[in-house]
Amino acid sequence: MSAPTTRQTRSTRSTSASDGNTGASSSAAAIASAHQLSTEMEGSAIPPTTSATTDNPAMHNNVLHAVLAAFSPEERERALVRLLNPGEHSLATAPSASNLEGNAIPSTSATHVPLSATYNSPAAPATHYASAAHIAPAFQSTAxxxxxxxxxxxxxxxxxxxxxxxxxxxxRFQPENIIKLSTSFSPTARRRETVTLGTIVIPTAEKDRDSQDYRGGLPSLMQPFEIYGQILxxxxxxxxxxxLQQALADYRDLLYxxxxxxxxxxxxxxxxxxxxxxxxxGIFDPIGWRSKDTALQFNTLTRREDPTIAATRGLKRQHETPDNRRSPLSSGYERTGTPQTVCFDFNKGQCSRPRCSYKHICRHCYGAHPGLDHDRIANAEPDPNALPLGSRGVKR
Incomplete structure (x- = not known):
């Protein structure tokens, strides 16, 4: 075999140099693309997802670092503890958009991330993990x-x-949480939204409710309980x-x-x-739902005050004089319970109607004087000159 000529040697060297330049430029382009993607994802609470996949571990590290950098160390630690299980590498189905309905934010499609991808941070040790496409979340919406x-x-x-x-x-559903079933329920401070970290979906649960959350009166309780009965x-x-449906209807009628x-x-x-x-x-027992349970009613229910009795009590206080003596004219009203049609303008001293359909009497004691003079007349000392003549004999 003859030795290579000078032209062949020079051609071989130029080919090797061009291959090296091509590989270097490809690596530089990949790093630049990863850096640009991580820069675009910084500052966003919910980083955008991408359907493109790559086998470059360096690129995965940059992307995951940018995704997790948008959250505090405490949030990252809770997310990793809740979702990531290094011992399990079995595949599971990621939550779909229909499974996350009611969470008020759209879900994102999960892509596959290699199990070899790691995230190194001073706040947390290096952990091998998979994306939500590989780990079934604790929320169990898919199941x-x-x-x-x-x-x-x-x-x-x-x-x-x-x-x-x-x-x-x-x-397992708590009765106090029945307001969660209301279809008109809107997100509040008690409702936590699902957190999406790119390909990682962290579903969260709504906080438990208590009796103080039912501020809308009886409709705030009966509307979700109707839905509960339909599901039951x-x-x-x-x-x-x-x-069972008839028993639940009888129970709702009892509540009304x-x-x-x-x-x-x-x-x-x-x-x-x-x-x-x-x-x-037994939640499916119709006889139990139809039970009156009078002992429980006696121990828990408080009777509401009759509004007519409360109004009568308020009027009785108005008929009392300052020295806690009742006017004799008020006894007839208290016995009959019939409200007097008195003229309020007359009691204010302002009635100017020539033919008033209301009685011009005091609304406190039903005397002939207006109401504004009631206190003055009730507290006035008796006039000696007003006594009848001949009440006291005169010596002659």
Whole structure:
């Protein structure tokens, strides 16, 4: 074999140099692209997702660093503790948009991130983790909607989180949280939104409720309880659905009847106690829902004050004189309970109607004087000259 000529040697060197330049330029372009992507994602609470995948570990590190840098160390630590499990590398289905309905923000599609990608930060040790596409979140929204029974009722009430429907099915739903089932419920400070970190979705749960959250009166309790009854009948055994539906209707009628004579605060306490009893004894038992439970009513309900009695008590106070003596003219009103049609303009000294249809009497004691003179006349000393003649004999 002949030795290579000078021209061949020079050509070989130029080819190797061009290959090296091409590789260097490719690496520089990849690093520049990763740096540009991480720069665009900084400053955004919810970084944008990308459907493009790459096998470059350096690029993954830059992207993940930019994603997690937008959150505080405490939030990153909670997210990693909750979602990341280094021992599990099995695949799971990521939550879809339909599974996260009711969270008030759209979900993002999860892409695959290699398990070898790591995130190094002074606030947390290096951890091997996978994206939400590989780890089933603790919220279990996907598991809830995969049940065909839950999916069918969720189509009827799409605004309700399927997790609450699953809790009703498993008899784990707290009666105080029934306001969460209201389809008109709007996000408040108590409702936490789902956090999306690029390809990582962190679903959160709404805080528990208490009795003080039902500030809208009886409708704020009955409207979500109606939805609860519909979901409960949907999960009931086929042979007991009709009877259970009738029993729940009778119980709602009982609540409406008790609300006429009892305060709403005591009615809430009675309902939550009665509902917890049904959960412990059998939530699908129609006889239990139809039970009156008079002992519980006696121990929890407080009767509402009759408005007519309260109004009469207020008028009785007006008929008392400053020295706590009742006027004799007020006794007739108290016996009959019939309101007097007195002229309020006359009591103010301002009635100028020639033919007034109201009585020109004092509204306090029903005397012939206006009401503005009542205190002066009631506190005045008796006039000796007003005594009848001949009451005291005169010596002759």
């Amino acid at each position: 809830a909607t995969t049940n065909p029974t839950i999916a069918s009722i969720h189509e009827r009430y799409p605004a309700i989180d399927p997790v609450y429907i699953k809790e009703i099915l498993e008899n 009948c949907h999960f009931a055994p086929l042979g007991a659905r009709l009877e 009847t008790l609300n006429r004579t009892c305060t709403f605060e005591s009615l809430k306490f009675f309902h939550f106690t009665f509902h917890n009893t049904r959960r412990s004894l």
